[in-house]
């Protein structure tokens with residue numbers, strides 16, 4: 001007998017359904033943007049949905065067809081949201097490019113994705129003027145501004161004005177229905193090694209991610225929130241927030257290019273922001289500004305911090321000095337990006353504060369939709385005891401199956417079962433499913449056959465009041481192969497010494513894991529997504545002679 005089939009409506013999970021929902025049920029909910037042009041702009045989900053339809057018509061008028069890629073070089077703002085929905089919703093593919101990459105990387109990525117249209121903010125006009133001739137597939141360049149801000153002359157042939165394109169259309173456009181497995185957007189990994197690789201998300205994966213991300217044990221988004229994504233819309237789609245925000249119909253606030261501590265703080269206060277998300281480095285500026293000016297938040301309640309390990313000292317500052325809950329999250333481009341977030345279970349509510357903190361400092365538990373395991377080098381899974389560290393692998397509805405344009409599968413086998421994505425991270429998992437990243441496999445410090453977690457060392461250093469930022473890297477050692485070297489940027493006016501810092505590690509970590517040496521630098525290099533550039537530091541200190549060597 002054939003199985004009895006469900007008799008429910010077939011509603012494909014399409015990105016257009018998110019904005020349609022927001023326009024029907026949160027039409028007057030605001031989207032506020034600090035614009036590149038310098039002013040504040042206020043619109044609503046209702047207007048943004050209409051303009052997204054006009055934009056879809058404009059893309060069609062430019063000759064775009066299903067599957068064509070629309071590249072963006074843009075900050076967080078309402079026009080960027082319109083491009084997200086106007087492109088994906090009309091079966092085009094939204095391709096956000098990180099403008100902080102080197103120009104040659106941007107060219108490489110846009111050409112690899114074969115972008116047909118490139119939309120960009122005024123900030124990036126000089127950059128695009130420089131690289132336009134090398135963008136071999138781009139047919140149309142669109143400056144995301146109004147007529148008044150268009151340049152009098154430019155090297156870009158027939159540069160189009162975004163507002164003119166939108167204004168020329170009537171918006172009488174019905175979002176099309178199509179297969180939910182159609183590509184919706186592409187993001188490239190920042191490519192710390194080798195060329196960047198594209199992750200092609202589908203409508204289905206993006207909508208499921210938006211659902212999962214909004215859950216209470218994940219980002220806990222609701223219509224009562226005012227969300228300010230500090231994480232850029234070019235960094236894995238701002239971790240899906242423009243989608244989850246439409247799904248719950250909440251107010252969105254965009255900082256544009258104004259990401260310094262003072263600007264962000266003022267925007268938090270003036271727009272009554274309740275929730276935010278970003279990588280640890282962006283919060284350093286905000287916390288310093290607030291400390292120096294003795295400021296407090298009036299509405300800000302919680303923030304997701306991820307992308308690299310959130311130092312416990314930062315969590316403490318947010319929680320104890322400002323009453324802001326920090327939700328530590330782990331993810332990656334290949335996961336759309338959310339994998340795990342750290343939220344306590346009911347059984348943890350009565351634990352002493354310190355024990356709760358130790359759980360919250362971990363990268364946390366998976367969202368339904370993702371599964372994970374830790375494995376040894378032979379693909380055998382390791383126990384969930386919070387001790388055994390292994391290669392972290394994942395699978396799920398919003399994990400890539402392969403990279404764009406690459407026929408070979410990146411997937412591995414776990415206990416004989418195929419279909420797991422190797423993350424390149426090393427982690428432990430405890431009996432309650434709390435995952436903790438100890439390192440990226442290429443950042444692990446291997447001392448005499450034992451592994452030392454660079455994250456542990458950095459977290460301790462960051463707890464020292466004189467340290468602004470710290471990175472632990474492996475330095476060559478004749479006997480131990482590698483030993484930890486701590487690279488430190490001190491806070492302005494602080495003169496903490498090498499000896500004082502090393503003494504700070506005593507009693508906080510096993511003696512043999514204490515760094516062998518400390519070097520002070522004026523600045524720690526960051527990648528285009530705000531992570532510490534370990535590769536560059538390893539290169540810089542490759543000839544460093546440890547005192548113990």
Ligand code: ADP
Pocket residue numbers: 188189190191192305306307308309310328329330331332333334337363423424425437439440527529531
């Ligand atoms: P890229 O490596 O190209 O910068 P991603 O932005 O996707 O791409 O980075 C994903 C990686 O970032 C993860 O594999 C992990 O190493 C690191 N990461 C993300 N979140 C955390 C976290 N909370 N703690 C430690 N590492 C993290």
